[in-house]
Amino acid sequence: MKLINVYETKVPVCQGRRKxxxxxxFSGWETPSQLWPAVNRYIQQTYGTEQMPEVVIKGDTAAWIKSGTEYVWNSTHVVDGYHASQYLHKIAGKGTSTALYEALKANDCEAFVKEVQRKLRKSPQREKAIRDGYQ
Structure with missing residues (x-):
């Protein structure tokens, strides 16, 4: 089953909680080619087509989630924080993920790639896990 939440914003309620x-x-067993156009229609009807809002599609890297950018106008896909953390830990293994996290936080692609390459050199036996996390 697929689950899509469309929302405008999150506001703080108290420390550590947002509303x-x-x-x-939107949810159902439909194919992405059936579900995503319904999401796009809702967004266009709710917010209009004159000033269509920028839409961020957050989730893991599943093909059906990433395909949303093909159906929802003015949208981009971003890996959500939970899954990004999982991928960083997959790359880091038992080592630290601080350098990876800092490069990601700073949007420094070059530093991120260098750190992944360093992890590959340091732990060649973990190559598949590192490459999977990097992918």
Whole structure:
């Protein structure tokens, strides 16, 4: 089953908690080519087509999630924080992921790639896990 939440923003409620505003949920067993156009229609009907908002599609790297950018106008795919953390830990293994995290946080692609390459040199036996996390 696929689950898509469309919302406008999150506002702080108290420390560590946020409330989602303007939430609409889509779910079902449909194919992405059936589900995503429904999401796009909802966004266009709700916000208009004159000033279509920038849409960020967050999730893991599943093909059906990433395919949303083909159906939802003005959208980009971003790996959410939970899955990004999982991928960083996969690359780091039992080592530290601080350098990877800092490069990602600073949007420094060059530093991130260098750190991944360093991890590959340091732990060649973990090549598959490192490459999977990097992918």
């Amino acid at each position: 989602i505003l303007g939430r609409r949920t």
